Amino acid sequence: MFSIGQLSSQAQVKVPTIRYYEDIGLIDPPHRSEGNQRRYEPDALSRLTFIRHARDLGLSIDAIKDLIVLNANPDMPCKEAHVIANQHLKDLQRKITQLQQLSVELTRITQNCNSDTVGHCKVLEALGDHSSCKTDH
Amino acid sequence: MFSIGQLSSQAQVKVPTIRYYEDIGLIDPPHRSEGNQRRYEPDALSRLTFIRHARDLGLSIDAIKDLIVLNANPDMPCKEAHVIANQHLKDLQRKITQLQQLSVELTRITQNCNSDTVGHCKVLEALGDHSSCKTDH
DNA sequence: GTAATTGCTCTAGTCACTAGAGGTTCAAGT
DNA sequence: ACTTGAACCTCTAGTGACTAGAGCAATTAC
Structure with missing residues (x-):
């Protein structure tokens, strides 16, 4: 108890x-x-x-x-349990791929700025402009 | 407009x-x-x-x-924008690592079962027993 | 016996939206 | 000018998976 x-x-x-x-x-x-x-x-x-x-x-x-x-x-039959687990595994792998793309993108964005002031900051620029991105998201 | x-x-x-x-x-x-x-x-x-x-x-x-x-x-100064972006990048990478571990774990769990019925299903067994896992989560 | 801890229920808050009800305004076609 | 239908308005409530807090009751240790 x-x-x-x-x-x-x-x-x-x-x-x-x-x-x-x-x-x-x-x-x-x-x-x-x-x-x-x-x-x-x-x-x-x-x-x-x-x-x-x-x-x-x-x-x-x-x-x-x-x-x-x-x-x-x-x-x-435990087939159904496997279906649930496999479905989740697929979701998981899709999510990992997506996060990896974002990570690449964000790394590129942050490493691209040599400015000191906001006016020329590439990070802020890149956030306003999706066309500079290499991947969909 | x-x-x-x-x-x-x-x-x-x-x-x-x-x-x-x-x-x-x-x-x-x-x-x-x-x-x-x-x-x-x-x-x-x-x-x-x-x-x-x-x-x-x-x-x-x-x-x-x-x-x-x-x-x-x-x-x-745009340092602050970089701090925000870098913080997020760190979060992102931690999350990716964690999801990858989970994915490995779940793959191991689903590939380990040869049973047809729930009674001996390793997927359900493994979910009830963390000690069979290789990683923390 | 008393004090500290743990437990109880209930309501409301979190995040970032999404859905629906019930009504009003706008733009296009006649 | 009139009608129709799409787009707009506000407001409330719901999502998932909890978390926080108020105000009180029970239990446990000393």
């Missing part, structure tokens, strides 16, 4: 976040003490660890909801 | 977004027609283009506000 604070420190998820997860139906409402405080069973910890890990990997709450349903049915 | 719709299509910024930028003080309120519709001067277009480009590069609204103040004073 954990209090919410113990669960929080074990799972590395903040107390208000746990209550928030309960609100949106991501975790089940636990039993309460006589004084109305939450008391968790150990399985709440594994559920929360699962959620936290998936969140850390960047999965959305909605994707996690789907995975939790899957997780609850050990006989279901 | 542009209507808000013309400004929108020229700057590639959606109409409600332009009004939002006005609300938060990122662009100046323009003159109005007799019927109370917004009428923009050409300089609103360059301002908006500047904002859009900076947003596309991932700068926050607050950072852009700072840059706009700088932009308005051509005699100021």
